[in-house]
Structure formats: structure tokens, C-alpha cells
Amino acid sequence: xxxxxxxxxxxxxxxxxxxxxxxxxxxxxxxxxxxxxxxxxxxxxxxxxxxxxxxxxxxxxxxxxxxxxxxxxxxxxxxxxxxxxxxxxxxxxxxxxxxxxxxxxxxxxxxxxxxxxxxxxxxxxxxxxxxxxxxxxxxxxxxxxxxxxxxxxxxxxxxxxxxxxxxxxxxxxxxxxxxxxxxxxxxxxxxxxxxxxxxxxxxxxxxxxxxxxxxxxxxxxxxxxxxxxxxxxxxxxxxxxxxxxxxxxxxxxxxxxxxxxxxxxxxxxxxxxxxxxxxxxxxxxxxxxxxxxxxxxxxxxxxxxxxxxxxxxxxxxxxxxxxxxxxxxxxxxxxxxxxxxxxxxxxxxxxxxxxxxxxxxxxxxxxxxxxxxxxxxxxxxxxxxxxxxxxxxxxxxxxxxxxxxxxxxxxxxxxxxxxxxxxxxxxxxxxxxxxxxxxxxxxxxxxxxxxxxxxxxxxxxxxxxxxxxxxxxxxxxxxxxxxxxxxxxxxxxxxxxxxxxxxxxxxxxxxxxxxxxxxxxxxxxxxxxxxxxxxxx
Amino acid sequence: xxxxxxxxxxxxxxxxxxxxxxxxxxxxxxxxxxxxxxxxxxxxxxxxxxxxxxxxxxxxxxxxxxxxxxxxxxxxxxxxxxxxxxxxxxxxxxxxxxxxxxxxxxxxxxxxxxxxxxxxxxxxxxxxxxxxxxxxxxxxxxxxxxxxxxxxxxxxxxxxxxxxxxxxxxxxxxxxxxxxxxxxxxxxxxxxxxxxxxxxxxxxxxxxxxxxxxxxxxxxxxxxxxxxxxxxxxxxxxxxxxxxxxxxxxxxxxxxxxxxxxxxxxxxxxxxxxxxxxxxxxxxxxxxxxxxxxxxxxxxxxxxxxxxxxxxxxxxxxxxxxxxxxxxxxxxxxxxxxxxxxxxxxxxxxxxxxxxxx
Numbered sequence: 001x002x003x004x005x006x007x008x009x010x011x012x013x014x015x016x017x018x019x020x021x022x023x024x025x026x027x028x029x030x031x032x033x034x035x036x037x038x039x040x041x042x043x044x045x046x047x048x049x050x051x052x053x054x055x056x057x058x059x060x061x062x063x064x065x066x067x068x069x070x071x072x073x074x075x076x077x078x079x080x081x082x083x084x085x086x087x088x089x090x091x092x093x094x095x096x097x098x099x100x101x102x103x104x105x106x107x108x109x110x111x112x113x114x115x116x117x118x119x120x121x122x123x124x125x126x127x128x129x130x131x132x133x134x135x136x137x138x139x140x141x142x143x144x145x146x147x148x149x150x151x152x153x154x155x156x157x158x159x160x161x162x163x164x165x166x167x168x169x170x171x172x173x174x175x176x177x178x179x180x181x182x183x184x185x186x187x188x189x190x191x192x193x194x195x196x197x198x199x200x201x202x203x204x205x206x207x208x209x210x211x212x213x214x215x216x217x218x219x220x221x222x223x224x225x226x227x228x229x230x231x232x233x234x235x236x237x238x239x240x241x242x243x244x245x246x247x248x249x250x251x252x253x254x255x256x257x258x259x260x261x262x263x264x265x266x267x268x269x270x271x272x273x274x275x276x277x278x279x280x281x282x283x284x285x286x287x288x289x290x291x292x293x294x295x296x297x298x299x300x301x302x303x304x305x306x307x308x309x310x311x312x313x314x315x316x317x318x319x320x321x322x323x324x325x326x327x328x329x330x331x332x333x334x335x336x337x338x339x340x341x342x343x344x345x346x347x348x349x350x351x352x353x354x355x356x357x358x359x360x361x362x363x364x365x366x367x368x369x370x371x372x373x374x375x376x377x378x379x380x381x382x383x384x385x386x387x388x389x390x391x392x393x394x395x396x397x398x399x400x401x402x403x404x405x406x407x408x409x410x411x412x413x414x415x416x417x418x419x420x421x422x423x424x425x426x427x428x429x430x431x432x433x434x435x436x437x438x439x440x441x442x443x444x445x446x447x448x449x450x451x452x453x454x455x456x457x458x459x460x461x462x463x464x465x466x467x468x469x470x471x472x473x474x475x476x477x478x479x480x481x482x483x484x485x486x487x488x489x490x491x492x493x494x495x496x497x498x499x500x501x502x503x504x505x506x507x508x509x510x511x512x513x514x515x516x517x518x519x520x521x522x523x524x525x526x527x528x529x530x531x532x533x534x535x536x537x
Numbered sequence: 538x539x540x541x542x543x544x545x546x547x548x549x550x551x552x553x554x555x556x557x558x559x560x561x562x563x564x565x566x567x568x569x570x571x572x573x574x575x576x577x578x579x580x581x582x583x584x585x586x587x588x589x590x591x592x593x594x595x596x597x598x599x600x601x602x603x604x605x606x607x608x609x610x611x612x613x614x615x616x617x618x619x620x621x622x623x624x625x626x627x628x629x630x631x632x633x634x635x636x637x638x639x640x641x642x643x644x645x646x647x648x649x650x651x652x653x654x655x656x657x658x659x660x661x662x663x664x665x666x667x668x669x670x671x672x673x674x675x676x677x678x679x680x681x682x683x684x685x686x687x688x689x690x691x692x693x694x695x696x697x698x699x700x701x702x703x704x705x706x707x708x709x710x711x712x713x714x715x716x717x718x719x720x721x722x723x724x725x726x727x728x729x730x731x732x733x734x735x736x737x738x739x740x741x742x743x744x745x746x747x748x749x750x751x752x753x754x755x756x757x758x759x760x761x762x763x764x765x766x767x768x769x770x771x772x773x774x775x776x777x778x779x780x781x782x783x784x785x786x787x788x789x790x791x792x793x794x795x796x797x798x799x800x801x802x803x804x805x806x807x808x809x810x811x812x813x814x815x816x817x818x819x820x821x822x823x824x825x826x827x828x829x830x831x832x833x834x835x836x837x838x839x840x841x842x843x844x845x846x847x848x849x850x851x852x853x854x855x856x857x858x859x860x861x862x863x864x865x866x867x868x869x870x871x872x873x874x875x876x877x878x879x880x881x882x883x884x885x886x887x888x889x890x891x892x893x894x895x
Binding site for chain 2: 012183193199223225233248252273297303304307323336343348351355445
């Protein structure tokens with residue numbers, strides 16, 4: 001592993017890449033503005049290879065579209081890396097000077113021949129050879145972009161490692177227009193992790209266990225910090241059911257609709273003694289709370305968001321919060337006061353300064369600079385530093401050699417069988433967002449799509465005598481939902497796709513499985529087994 | 538070949554430095570006084586068709602006229618942008634444009650908060666109704682919910698089709714017909730909903746006259762309004778947007794062309810970034826569930842009292858680790874920072890996580 005969950009490179013750099021390998025990312029729909037840079041790269045002569053089980057819109061721009069079977073990313077990328085090693089197409093000098101574990105990787109990958117992996121992936125071996133040759137040829141200006149199609153698997157972090165191995169092999173870390181780039185899904189998903197809202201990390205990804213870190217923060221905060229790691233969201237849900245967790249505070253998240261196996265999540269929240277939700281709407285999750293605190297939307301907030309390319313940008317209030325609602329910041333300041341521990345700093349800029357002083361990643365970023373220069377990309381260690389367009393320049397950010405991590409293929413946790421023969425993947429569409437609390441209220445959007453649709457391959461539909469807009473019952477081992485059919489060859493045979501943006505009528509996450517990545521605990525939203533039938537009315 | 542990285546030239550006697558490969562227009566934009574550019578959008582490059590950016594180059598005491606958007610900058614060049622001839626020329630060009638469209642005070646006000654390049658040019662050069670009005674362009678009904686087309690204001694600059702084809706590469710619209718019969722057209726029935734249009738709204742934002750506009754934004758000219766730079770509330774790309782507000786409500790949004798996103802937005806950022814903010818369903822008071830399971834409005838004072846009592850009880854009964862805190866990827870970093878600090882220092886637990894996993 002080489003780093004943190006952020007793009008190694010910048011969005012604009014993609015336009016200058018010589019090859020783009022886009023995998024597990026429906027970029028034109030989920031990150032439309034990033035896809036513009038990809039299209040520009042293609043126009044500039046770059047090769048585009050799309051590896052995805054779904055025949056997404058971006059394939060229209062691709063030189064090669066490779067339709068792998070769901071959950072077979074590791075055998076594909078292992079075989080690509082193996083071919084590159086066997087044919088000595090890798091960056092020898094780079095591997096020698098900047099990485100460790102090459103020999104182990106080489107031996108480990110030997111079994112992943114194009115023929116062996118192609119059989120698992122359900123593709124032609126030539127697709128693997130093509131990818132290997134083109135990726136190596138365009139290096140070190142080959143950029144990999146991925147999204148949750150890679151991470152939302154029980155082997156998600158292994159999937160990422162197989163991509164990182166490939167990136168390091170060809171020297172694509174620490175180079176412009178290259179890298180291994182996760183495109184992240186929510187406006188401040190980077191910032192919330194930057195802020196230390198993680199059970200294992202203090203602000204700036206400083207590990208609780210690292211020597212001297214707790215002491216450093218105790219001094220800055222003038223308070224004691226517990227040494228024991230906290231619980232992840234997924235573990236906390238289980239601990240609610242077992243009775244170990246009694247009190248929950250949720251800020252701005254519609255957990256019940258967005259979490260997998262919604263019935264399990266509901267059951268967990270019901271077991272709490274006291275449940276507080278801070279939100280702008282009475283969401284399905286807020287309805288279950290004991291206390292609901294009215295908060296601010298982005299248009300009333302004063303602070304910063306950090307985007308997927310690590311760029312810290314200012315968010316400015318255009319209006320005031322409605323009625324007696326308060327800004328999120330002020331609500332939390334009130335929590336301190338209610339516990340008799342009034343927080344000294346109350347202005348967003350002062351709070352940012354306190355946070356940035358704790359970590360060299362942000363210490364050069366101030367509101368004053370953001371006003372003057374616009375967004376700044378971390379790491380930005382001092383006030384004269386311009387910010388960092390791409391990571392790992394000259395050396396890995398860790399200061400050590402990049403370590404190759406050999407990984408093996410693991411099938412999705414829940415397999416199809418004769419009773420549940422289809423694989424369901426969930427995700428977003430361009431005009432709906434997440435659980436629909438925002439796009440669902442936007443006028444005109446129901447004219448584009450007004451209800452959940454089950455995207456099914458015409459071949460399967462024909463076999464089951466399903467026609468467009470038939471009402472379907474989709475059932476998994478955990479629940480059943482209803483939604484209309486949409487025949488499309490975007491879905492490969494044997495697989496269906498649904499979003500979770502219409503929870504009033506179709507609670508898609510009643511279907512999804514409990515399986516999570518065994519390292520990050522990210523749920524396996526991309527694969528669970530379901531059966532489909534035309535609903536009887 | 539030795540490449541000069543920078544080029545020095547004079548714009549109206551002012552010394553300006555640009556990069557090698559830049560067009561004269563870049564130099565003019567850096568100078569004190571700019572020129573109108575009705576067919577030009579930086580993102581798709583020069584078209585050289587509207588001829589409004591024509592300028593004078595003084596060479597060996599002779600004058601040459603070139604379109605500054607297409608002409609490459611040269612070392613030592615002396616250019617003039619506002620000679621009497623040029624001012625008269627631009628006025629005439631605008632009079633020709635005015636003869637083919639319907640333009641009045643209201644049209645000026647309508648583009649106040651969006652792309653106002655045409656109305657700025659009209660203000661500067663004060664064209665008259667010198668030429669007879671040409672036949673009106675045909676109006677086509679299109680019932681899409683987002684983009685309004687008013688062919689009566691179209692000067693056929695082709696910026697909308699260029700941005701759609703070259704920048705977005707959606708190729709949803711094209712120009713059909715010639716002269717006064719030309720109009721923006723989409724396959725197959727001239728209905729955007731049935732075309733490849735993704736409603737990214739870029740055509741609206743590049744249109745210099747308001748012939749294309751946002752159907753969802755209707756602002757009465759007399760209302761006092763402000764623009765606030767912010768960030769789109771959807772995915773992790775973080776495109777810059779500007780919120781238009783009357784102080785109480787958000788009236789709409791336009792892209793921030795100064796942000797790294799260069800004015801790009803998708804259908805969500807363009808058309809869905811304010812309805813939810815103004816929604817009547819917004820929560821306005823703290824709510825506490827009563828014994829019957831119904832929510833009752835309470836004061837903040839009471840809310841905090843209940844909060845601290847319940848939290849203290851949980852800590853006392855089962856320890857700080859019996860409490861769990863979830864921060865949000867939808868909320869500013871500063872608030873998240875404060876919440877994790879609260880959990881760690883006031884409550885005494887590391888049970889803090891966020892929704893980035895789900």
C-alpha cells in the first residue's frame with residue numbers, strides 16, 4: 001500500500017495522460033466533470049481502456065472496453081502485472097530504487113497467466129495482453145482511475161492493492177498525468193477524513209498508535225485522549241444489537257437508506273437507549289431518533305470542503321439557516337457548552353487554524369490564502385508552499401519504499417445459486433444522488449427519472465418474459481423490493497443494477513448483503529445474490 | 538530550436554507579458570481595457586467568426602487589422618484596441634447583430650447575473666437601430682424542464698454547439714439551416730429530452746445573449762440580489778458554484794468560472810443545488826420524541842439539557858465507549874473536526890467514524 005484514500009494526481013492532469021485505465025467507475029454519470037478531462041485526453045490522442053462489468057456510457061470514448069465478470073478485478077490486474085513482468089515491460093530502475101518486494105510479487109503472480117485469468121474474468125486472454133502492453137507503453141503517463149466499483153467489495157482493499165502494484169511496476173507514482181486515482185463520491189468525503197473523524201486516526205491521518213501522537217494532541221487540546229481504537233460504523237451497528245452501544249449521535253447522514261441490509265440497520269438503531277440526529281430534513285433515519293437537531297445546508301455553512309484531488313476550498317454562507325435551525329458548527333459548539341466544557345474558539349477560520357496546526361499536511365493552508373489564491377491541494381506544509389498537484393514526487397509520501405502487496409482472487413462473499421441466480425450491483429445515476437434527499441426535491445428531475453428502475457440485460461429479460469416497465473419483484477436472502485424493469489445492454493447477462501435514490505417506493509438496501517471488506521469494512525454493495533420475478537398485481 | 542517562454546508586447550502602449558503560444562486576446566485581457574468577444578469561449582478555443590475582437594497592429598507605421606482571438610502573440614508587437622475606426626466598426630457590427638434579434642432593456646436585465654457579454658458590449662458601444670429588422674427566427678417549443686430557448690435573441694455565434702460538441706462531447710445540439718433560418722437543433726425531434734443532452738447546462742452559461750437560459754431561475758429585475766461563491770453540494774469533484782440569493786432564499790446558481798472546474802457543472806450542480814435548501818420540509822426547530830413516539834418542538838435550551846443528561850447517563854452507566862459519534866461527508870471540515878474533538882476530549886472515546894465507507 002502506498003497512501004491514503006485520495007487521488008495521487010489532479011483532475012486537470014488527466015487531460016495530459018497518454019493512457020487512461022478507468023475501472024469500476026461510471027465516470028460520465030457519477031463524476032461528470034472529471035469525465036470531461038478524460039474525453040479531452042482522448043481528443044488529445046490518449047488511449048482509453050475501460051474495464052467494467054457494466055457497459056457504461058464512457059465506453060463510447062474507449063479504445064477498448066473489457067467486460068469482466070463482477071468481482072474479478074484481482075485476477076485481471078494480477079495477470080496484467082504478470083504479463084508486464086514476464087515480458088520485462090516494467091520500469092526496472094524505478095522498481096529497484098523506489099519499491100520493495102518485487103521478487104515476492106513476481107513469484108506470486110506467476111500463476112496468473114492471461115489464459116488462467118481470462119477464464120475467471122470471462123474475457124479473451126488478448127484483452128489482458130492488450131492492457132498490459134498499452135499500459136506499460138504509455139507509462140509513466142498512464143493514469144488509473146477507479147471508484148466504488150473497485151472498493152465496494154469484500155476484497156475491496158485487495159482490489160486497490162492489485163491496482164497499486166500495477167501502478168508501481170510501471171513507475172506511475174510520483175509522476176505528472178499518472179497515478180492511481182480514487183474518484184470520491186461526496187462533496188466533503190475527503191475533508192471529513194482529513195478532520196480525524198476516524199476511529200483509528202487523529203486529524204491529518206495521524207494514527208492513534210504512532211509514537212508521540214496522543215501526547216502531541218493532548219498538549220494542543222489541553223485534554224486527555226483515550227488510547228483505545230474506536231469502532232467503525234459497521235462494528236458499532238453490531239454492538240448496538242449486542243447492547244454494548246447505547247447512545248448514538250449522527251450528523252448529516254441517512255444511515256438507514258444508505259447502509260447495507262437496511263433491516264439490520266433499523267434493528268440496530270431500535271436497540272439504542274438514546275439516539276440523536278443532526279440534519280436538515282426529517283430523513284428516514286431522523287424519524288427513528290429521540291432527539292432531532294435542525295442544522296444548516298451547504299448554502300448556510302461557513303467553512304471548507306476538500307475534494308477528491310485533496311483541494312481545500314472555501315464554502316461561504318449565502319443565506320441564514322431557516323427558523324431556529326443553527327449551523328452545524330454552532331450546534332456542536334453548544335454540545336461542548338452543555339457538558340460544561342465551552343470551546344474557546346468559535347470562528348470557522350480559527351477552528352481551521354487549530355486543525356491545520358496539528359498536521360504538516362495542512363499547516364500552510366489558511367483562510368487568508370484560500371481567499372486570495374482559491375483552493376489549495378494538501379500536502380501544504382508551510383505558507384509559502386503552493387500545494388501539491390501530485391503525490392509521491394521523488395519519494396513515497398511515507399518516506400519509505402513502496403511495498404508490493406501480492407494479493408489473490410476472492411469471489412464476492414455471496415454467490416449466486418439456483419434460487420438467487422442474479423448478481424445485484426447498486427450505484428448512482430447522473431441525475432439522482434445517493435438517498436435522494438437533495439435531488440428528490442429538485443424540480444424537473446422527476447422528468448428525467450421518477451422512480452427506481454431495475455436495469456436488466458434484454459437477453460435475461462427475454463428469458464424471463466419481462467418487457468420494459470414491467471413491475472418486478474427483486475428478492476434477496478434479506479428482503480424484497482419492487483421496481484420497474486429497464487431493458488439495457490449496460491447490464492451484462494446475469495447481473496442487474498439499481499440505485500438507492502427512491503427510498504419512498506424502493507428501499508434497495510433492504511436487499512444488499514452484510515459482507516464488508518475485511519480491512520476497511522466497506523460494504524460489498526457491488527455484489528449480492530437476488531432473484532427476479534414479474535410482480536403479481 | 539530555442540523556445541522563448543515569454544513574449545513582451547504593447548497593448549495601447551501598456552507593456553504586457555504573455556506566454557509563447559498565447560493569442561493576442563490573452564494579452565488584451567491582461568491589459569486595462571478589453572474587447573468584446575461574442576463567439577469566444579476559452580475552453581473550446583478561438584472561432585474567429587464574430588469579428589468583434591478585431592484590433593489594429595501597428596507595423597512599420599502601417600495598420601493591419603486582425604482578429605485578436607486567433608492571432609498569435611509576437612515579441613515587440615504594438616497593438617491598439619480602441620481607435621476611432623475600431624469603435625465605429627464594433628458599433629456597426631453590433632447594429633448588424635441587433636437587426637437580427639429582439640433586444641431591449643429587459644434583455645439586458647435578464648442576463649445581469651449570467652453571461653452578460655452582449656449587453657456589456659451594447660452598453661459600451663451604444664449601437665442604434667440603424668439597419669432594418671430581419672425576419673424573426675422561428676420559435677420551437679421544447680418542453681424540457683431546464684433549458685429555455687429564445688431564438689429571438691440568437692446571434693448564431695455557435696458557442697452553444699461548440700461547447701456541447703468539443704468540451705462536453707455530448708454532441709446533443711447542432712445548427713440547422715442558414716442565415717435567419719438557422720437555429721439550434723437536436724436530433725431527432727428537436728426535443729432535448731429525447732436527445733443525447735445530459736443537461737449539464739454549459740450551453741446556457743456560454744450563450745452571450747440569453748437566447749439560452751435556465752428555466753428554473755426566474756428573478757424579477759427589481760429584486761436586490763447577491764452572488765456568493767461556494768462549492769457544489771454533490772460529488773467529490775468539488776466544482777465551484779455561485780449562489781444567487783435575495784438574502785432569504787437561494788434563487789438559483791451559476792457556475793464559478795474562476796474555480797479549477799473552469800465553469801463546468803453537471804445536471805445536479807446546475808439545476809439541483811438550491812430547491813432542497815429552500816424546501817418547506819427543512820427542519821426549523823429541535824424536536825424531541827414524546828412517550829407516544831411523536832415529535833414535539835422544543836427550545837434549544839431544553840434540547841441541550843436532554844442531550845447532556847442522556848449522554849452523562851450513558852457515560853456513567855456503561856462508560857464513554859457505550860457512545861458512538863458519526864461525522865458527515867456532507868458537512869464542512871471544521872464542524873467535523875469539532876465533533877471528533879468533542880468525542881475524544883469531552884466524552885473520552887475514539888468511537889468516531891464517518892460515512893465514507895457507505
